[in-house]
Amino acid sequence: MKTLVIVVHPNLEQSKVNKTWAERLKQEEGMTLHHLYAQYPDFKINVEKEQQLLVEHDRIVFQFPFYWYSSPALLKQWLDDVLSYGFAYGSASSKLQGKELLLAISTGGPAEAYESSGRNGYTMEELLRPFQATANLCGMSFLSPFLLQGVLGMEEAKIQESAEAFVSYLKSQKLQTAK
Ligand SMILES: Cc1cc2nc3c(=O)[nH]c(=O)nc-3n(C[C@H](O)[C@H](O)[C@H](O)COP(=O)(O)O)c2cc1C
Numbered sequence: 001m002k003t004l005v006i007v008v009h010p011n012l013e014q015s016k017v018n019k020t021w022a023e024r025l026k027q028e029e030g031m032t033l034h035h036l037y038a039q040y041p042d043f044k045i046n047v048e049k050e051q052q053l054l055v056e057h058d059r060i061v062f063q064f065p066f067y068w069y070s071s072p073a074l075l076k077q078w079l080d081d082v083l084s085y086g087f088a089y090g091s092a093s094s095k096l097q098g099k100e101l102l103l104a105i106s107t108g109g110p111a112e113a114y115e116s117s118g119r120n121g122y123t124m125e126e127l128l129r130p131f132q133a134t135a136n137l138c139g140m141s142f143l144s145p146f147l148l149q150g151v152l153g154m155e156e157a158k159i160q161e162s163a164e165a166f167v168s169y170l171k172s173q174k175l176q177t178a179k
Contacts (some may be wrong), residue, residue, distance in 0.1 A: 004057035008064040018169040024163035097139035108151030
């Protein structure tokens with residue numbers, strides 16, 4: 001299983017969670033880390049290179065902080081450019097058919113804010129539907145996301161613990177697909 005972890009954080013130096021996760025994942029074999037903002041600060045994406053990376057891996061992970069109930073902007077640009085007709089979907093079979101998509105997300109809001117009766121009024125499952133629909137269209141399995149919630153002011157030790165949990169999660173033999 002070759003895993004591509006696409007890290008999408010506009011300011012990784014200031015990051016606590018996503019930086020810790022990325023540094024921990026770097027120690028693992030069989031994982032390619034790809035820092036999208038470092039690669040494309042001007043948002044000019046090398047589509048061929050990105051598509052090649054996708055083809056070479058079995059599991060694709062989008063790792064990002066939750067921004068305005070979605071991902072930071074560069075991931076949207078990446079989706080628009082890289083998942084093109086004829087490559088990711090269309091008349092011919094998708095080049096992504098049978099691959100897995102996993103989201104790993106940190107949210108400032110705590111888990112209870114993402115219950116139907118909570119402050120945000122919508123669950124993470126509902127808010128992440130566009131990613132799930134994208135995976136479906138491309139013939140990918142959409143795995144249950146890995147979430148760390150309520151991260152604002154979270155103790156360093158808890159963030160480190162979550163990095164270990166993230167690695168274990170990625171190494172689980174059989175990850176569940178999301179409902
Ligand atoms: C522009 C912006 C938008 C944000 N929007 C949300 C949001 O919609 N929901 C939420 O729970 N947290 C939101 N946050 C908080 C981030 O999710 C939080 O700071 C991040 O997960 C921390 O990860 P890091 O330490 O890797 O930066 C937002 C933060 C920023 C800067």
